[in-house]
Amino acid sequence: MKITELIEKTGWKVLAGDPAASPDAEGVYCGDLLSWVMGNGEPGQVWITVQVHLNVVAVAMLREFSCLVIADGAEPAPQMLEKAAEEGLTVLASDLPVYETAIMLREAGI
């Protein structure tokens, strides 16, 4: 699924990046422990996390995730969003907790 379509369906706010240029979403991964995500995530997945530190961007890029969804209304550090924009990583914001955010992705068809 295209990230632009996902945004239309969920209404999530774009915090950084260009959704039109993001790789299509092909699944979902939820996690906040970076090594766990690094070891188990798959390319093309939408990554849901409440981690808002700069290092999240490095993991998302190395793991080749489609985009990042910051759940539970967590507020990303400005440096994180600057880095994401620089790297071309789309960062979306969901006010709902991780579980409900994942359900929205499921209902959106991912």
Place this chain on the structure above:
Amino acid sequence: MSTVLRKEYVVVRDDYAGAGKVSSDVKSTLSSIGIPSPVLRRIAVACYESEINMLIHAYGGDIILEIGDDGVIHMTFSDPGPGIPDIEKAMTPGWSTASDKAREMGFGAGMGLPNIKRVSDEFDITSSPEGTTIQLSFKVT
């Protein structure tokens, strides 16, 4: 075996903001010479975990990327200490000595060394109070 490509990097202790820089460069370097994506992803995982270990557990360190004319990719990670007192424990998934500061940023899952070993074709680790060295190799085909 002679070396056809060699790059060296320095990792600075506690440089959380710079974490992942080396891994990104290694990945783009190898991508530019046509290394296939599945191999790139394995190397990116190993390199990132090692880079993180150096900045959160060690006093920084050096990373060397080498490709031999046999096509095997070698990576060496060496730091100047303080060493891993019990390698067997450190290799146990979930076991971690990460600081509270590191954990707040999502590190300290205790999956670093197990991840590195899992994605490598060859894995060797030696450690003493004077430093830790990890040598990895990855077959391209």
